[in-house]
Amino acid sequence: MSEKKETAPALKKSWLKSIKAEFGKITWPSKKQLIKETVLVVIVAILLGLLICGVDYVIALGLSSIF
Numbered sequence: 001m002s003e004k005k006e007t008a009p010a011l012k013k014s015w016l017k018s019i020k021a022e023f024g025k026i027t028w029p030s031k032k033q034l035i036k037e038t039v040l041v042v043i044v045a046i047l048l049g050l051l052i053c054g055v056d057y058v059i060a061l062g063l064s065s066i067f
Contacts, residue, residue, distance in 0.1 A: 029037070
């Protein structure tokens with residue numbers, strides 16, 4: 001029962017210090033790298049959308065010929 005408990009303000013300060021330390025470890029991408037990766041994500045999203053649309057169209061054709 002003799003455990004030492006920290007008070008709420010002390011916990012907040014400790015938490016904020018650890019958050020600040022973690023932000024210091026972040027390596028932010030360069031503008032060129034960010035643009036390159038963003039374009040890649042958009043292209044992949046468009047290709048996946050087209051693929052899903054194509055598969056849906058083929059399934060719809062198959063089902064319409066059955067029914």
